[in-house]
Amino acid sequence: MPNVSTVQPSPSEDSDHPASDSTGWPPAGGECGALIRGRDWATTPLGVVEGWSPALRTTVSNIVNSPVPKVLMWGTDHVMLYNDAYRAVLGTQHPDALGRTTMEVWPEIAEWNREVLQRCLGGEIVCFREHAMTLMREDGPQPHVFDLFYTPVYEAAGAAAGVMCTVLDVTDRARQEAALRVGNRRFRTAMDAVHGVLWTNSADGRMTGEQPGWAALTGQTQQEYEGYGWADALHPDDAQGAIATWNAAVEGRAMFVHEHRVRRSDGAWRNFAVRGLPILREDGSIDEWVGVHTDITEQRAAERSLVAQATALAAQVRHRERAEEQLRLLNENLEARVIAEIDERRQAEAKLAQAQKLESIGKLTGGVAHDFNNLLQVISGSLHLLSKDIAGNERAQRLVANAMAGVSRGAKLAAQLLAFGRRQPLEPRVVNATRMVQGMDDMLRRALGGAIEIETVLGGGLWNTFVDPTQIENAVLNLAINARDAMNGSGRLTIELANVHLDEAYARQHDEVAPGQYVMLAVSDTGAGMPPEVIARAFEPFFSTKPEGKGSGLGLSMVYGFVKQSNGHIKIYSEVGHGTTVKVFLPRAMQAEDVAVRLDAGAVEGGTEVVLVVEDDAEVREVVVAMLADLGYRVLQASDASKGLAVIESGIPVDLLFTDVVMPGPLKSPEMARQARQRIPDLAVLFTSGYTENSIVHGGRLDAGVELLSKPYSREALARKVRHLLGNRAQRQAAAPAAPAPSSAASASASTADRPTAASVPARPSAGVVLLVEDDPLIRVTSAAMLTDAGYAVVEAGSAEEAEALAQRHRPQVMVTDINLPGASGTELAAALRTQVPELVTIFASGDASPLLRGELSGSLILAKPYTSAALVSAVKAALEPAPPAQAAATSASADGRH
Numbered sequence: 001m002p003n004v005s006t007v008q009p010s011p012s013e014d015s016d017h018p019a020s021d022s023t024g025w026p027p028a029g030g031e032c033g034a035l036i037r038g039r040d041w042a043t044t045p046l047g048v049v050e051g052w053s054p055a056l057r058t059t060v061s062n063i064v065n066s067p068v069p070k071v072l073m074w075g076t077d078h079v080m081l082y083n084d085a086y087r088a089v090l091g092t093q094h095p096d097a098l099g100r101t102t103m104e105v106w107p108e109i110a111e112w113n114r115e116v117l118q119r120c121l122g123g124e125i126v127c128f129r130e131h132a133m134t135l136m137r138e139d140g141p142q143p144h145v146f147d148l149f150y151t152p153v154y155e156a157a158g159a160a161a162g163v164m165c166t167v168l169d170v171t172d173r174a175r176q177e178a179a180l181r182v183g184n185r186r187f188r189t190a191m192d193a194v195h196g197v198l199w200t201n202s203a204d205g206r207m208t209g210e211q212p213g214w215a216a217l218t219g220q221t222q223q224e225y226e227g228y229g230w231a232d233a234l235h236p237d238d239a240q241g242a243i244a245t246w247n248a249a250v251e252g253r254a255m256f257v258h259e260h261r262v263r264r265s266d267g268a269w270r271n272f273a274v275r276g277l278p279i280l281r282e283d284g285s286i287d288e289w290v291g292v293h294t295d296i297t298e299q300r301a302a303e304r305s306l307v308a309q310a311t312a313l314a315a316q317v318r319h320r321e322r323a324e325e326q327l328r329l330l331n332e333n334l335e336a337r338v339i340a341e342i343d344e345r346r347q348a349e350a351k352l353a354q355a356q357k358l359e360s361i362g363k364l365t366g367g368v369a370h371d372f373n374n375l376l377q378v379i380s381g382s383l384h385l386l387s388k389d390i391a392g393n394e395r396a397q398r399l400v401a402n403a404m405a406g407v408s409r410g411a412k413l414a415a416q417l418l419a420f421g422r423r424q425p426l427e428p429r430v431v432n433a434t435r436m437v438q439g440m441d442d443m444l445r446r447a448l449g450g451a452i453e454i455e456t457v458l459g460g461g462l463w464n465t466f467v468d469p470t471q472i473e474n475a476v477l478n479l480a481i482n483a484r485d486a487m488n489g490s491g492r493l494t495i496e497l498a499n500v501h502l503d504e505a506y507a508r509q510h511d512e513v514a515p516g517q518y519v520m521l522a523v524s525d526t527g528a529g530m531p532p533e534v535i536a537r538a539f540e541p542f543f544s545t546k547p548e549g550k551g552s553g554l555g556l557s558m559v560y561g562f563v564k565q566s567n568g569h570i571k572i573y574s575e576v577g578h579g580t581t582v583k584v585f586l587p588r589a590m591q592a593e594d595v596a597v598r599l600d601a602g603a604v605e606g607g608t609e610v611v612l613v614v615e616d617d618a619e620v621r622e623v624v625v626a627m628l629a630d631l632g633y634r635v636l637q638a639s640d641a642s643k644g645l646a647v648i649e650s651g652i653p654v655d656l657l658f659t660d661v662v663m664p665g666p667l668k669s670p671e672m673a674r675q676a677r678q679r680i681p682d683l684a685v686l687f688t689s690g691y692t693e694n695s696i697v698h699g700g701r702l703d704a705g706v707e708l709l710s711k712p713y714s715r716e717a718l719a720r721k722v723r724h725l726l727g728n729r730a731q732r733q734a735a736a737p738a739a740p741a742p743s744s745a746a747s748a749s750a751s752t753a754d755r756p757t758a759a760s761v762p763a764r765p766s767a768g769v770v771l772l773v774e775d776d777p778l779i780r781v782t783s784a785a786m787l788t789d790a791g792y793a794v795v796e797a798g799s800a801e802e803a804e805a806l807a808q809r810h811r812p813q814v815m816v817t818d819i820n821l822p823g824a825s826g827t828e829l830a831a832a833l834r835t836q837v838p839e840l841v842t843i844f845a846s847g848d849a850s851p852l853l854r855g856e857l858s859g860s861l862i863l864a865k866p867y868t869s870a871a872l873v874s875a876v877k878a879a880l881e882p883a884p885p886a887q888a889a890a891t892s893a894s895a896d897g898r899h
Helices: 030-038 054-064 084-093 107-121 171-193 212-218 229-233 236-252 297-306 310-328 334-389 394-420 433-439 441-448 469-486 504-509 532-537 555-565 618-630 641-649 669-679 715-738 744-749 777-789 800-810 826-836 850-854 869-880 885-893
Strands: 070-074 079-082 126-137 140-154 160-169 196-202 256-263 269-280 286-295 429-432 452-458 464-467 491-502 516-524 569-575 579-589 610-614 634-638 656-660 684-689 708-710 769-773 793-797 814-818 841-846 861-864
Touching: 030 054, 030 084, 054 070, 054 079, 054 140, 054 160, 070 084, 079 084, 084 160, 107 126, 107 140, 107 160, 140 171, 196 212, 212 229, 212 256, 229 236, 236 256, 236 269, 256 286, 269 297, 297 310, 310 504, 334 394, 334 618, 429 433, 429 469, 433 441, 433 452, 433 469, 433 491, 433 516, 441 452, 441 469, 464 469, 464 516, 464 579, 469 491, 469 516, 469 555, 469 579, 491 579, 555 569, 555 579, 610 618, 610 641, 618 634, 618 656, 618 715, 634 641, 641 656, 641 669, 656 669, 656 715, 669 684, 684 715, 708 715, 715 777, 715 841, 769 777, 769 800, 777 793, 777 814, 777 869, 793 800, 800 814, 800 826, 814 826, 814 869, 826 841, 841 869, 861 869
Parallel strands: 452 491, 610 634, 610 656, 656 684, 684 708, 769 793, 769 814, 814 841, 841 861
Antiparallel strands: 070 079, 070 160, 126 140, 140 160, 196 286, 256 269, 269 286, 429 464, 491 516, 516 579, 569 579
């Protein structure tokens, strides 16, 4: 480093000596040697050259002939003598610095220099490695880094007379090392960003030497991870596979890509993606292996949260395999792999953000639907009540009808919002798509107009599909109307149905698609077609290319949400100027087609029981109370769950609790209903809500044993539901004396163990085998006792699914079933058993007697609740008796109705 002394030079003591040594000393020494030889040293504190001591002359000769930058600082004044290599340190101060003191040359480091020189003159050797200091240059202060080696120079008497300093300017090297440290720090930061751990292995694939990253991750010592000891930190289920894959990569000199679980030093198991590459020598042999363990535990957890079913998980795995294949094609160096890993993580985060966005929109639409349906309920109920007061006023009736049509359109809009968010409560059934499309023919022709030619192409042997029939009809109608608008009202619409198989290759190219068998429904038009940018946004809610006022932009998004919620797939194929085809793929169903029986048309009777209405929306509550009172019921009301429970606890007799699901306050509606039933065990409970994704509906299906009336509902729907529940309640009360009520545990569970088994039921008693299907435990127990007392063998079931299994085992002759059951309804059960047990006769038991009074179920046997023991036995007896000859034709014709 530069000489560093602050001592001022002393005046010359001898100015009369010659300018140089007559012998030509010092020999050689380059420019600085020549300057020393030609300098008049008599005017300096050193005096004439002939008077210099041997130690000084020898040291100066060595310095000026050295290729290493050196400087001698002699005497108490620290006069500087240096060589040519030291000129780079001095810069523009050379040659003036030769013979001057360190204080004059380096005033900016004077104090530091003085301390170092004093230590050396005291006999100490002082060294500095990579010492940073700022020196004054012509263009201002400049930072430098030096290696400095200070050595005392002794006179013959043994005293130190000067200090020789070897100076190595390592500024460039220090900058390079600093840049390397920055690069290493960035590399470590990048590795930390992807939770990465770097490791190296020998050419034969064994871990050797210090591996700080691996040791910090696993807590293993070097002795523990040496060789294949690293495998001891892997999960026992993953270790053998990882070693086998690693050995195969080493043998094939190929990239190692694997994924396994590693036990962290704290004992936790973490998932890691592993990649390793060989570093090759110039001759092509392997020098070593370099690899990275990247912690992907959180990524895997995020992926699992996005995957609702195993098929979707498989699609994600295939997607990852495609990403890994693309990764292999990238530049095979560590930096490229890290960048690719970060990019892949960002894509996963983007997908997660998209899924969270969809979830947020779904929640938003649910809240909007709840409040919107409450408003529609107020309007709908008020209009129903108003319609009775304007009977005979044709103009007023027409206006009310128009308003009701608006309510229906509003309810449809709310349903579309829920459909897009995949939150509509679906009622899927096994549907024959051929019959469904054929049944829509008239509807489509009316909707599309005479200028649209409709062509239907139906494949032979079309499979059934498990789907909500109402929603698939709405989807077809939406696609047809979109096609009509695209053709400007004139063209050809083609509806095609076919059986298709989506293979693994197709599934890998499309997210959320599981390979398998599907029923394909394609709607094609001859319209203007769509460009790629429109196709990319076609399923977005409220996106529409139609003029303002011609469409809401919810049609295709509703179809998309419904198809996805049904575990299906939808794809748009379009070319500008050549038309569009929308293909809907619905999963194949292996079961027989369900046959629906409509039971809820027309008006129904009211009653005189007491109904407690719990509703926080004052307007909705007022309308509901008015409708129930108009039906003849005595109505109590409360504005929240706590007040509703207070009415129950007051001792006022209540027959039915009618409550909204979503209400403010600490006490929630389901808990209120539970406590109310503890106080009134036979209380009937009916829930209502404008948005069913809440505490009583999960996965789009109503919880078992819960009755729900969705908003907005009509007066007739309310009357029928209330009448059915009160009929069930009356049946339980009428049956209670016939058999002791089961304990609460038995009523709640109604376990299969308490029902007759195959061994306990007679094979074919003379009175007959009766399958009793009833979800209410008390009604089921007492009705079974009635039939047993009459000599019948009774097989009990609490749901349609359980009844179907029992029917195949016991082959009953008569089935008595409630119409409203959890899961599949009684009519759906009867349709399913028609082919399995052809001789089975079905008796429908219901608290809603209107189908019996109207004769809607022509040919069916209906037992109105509440029924007596005599009525039940009489109905079963009539079912077992053969029809008289005069009724043979009618019986045969109505067999489908009787099931």
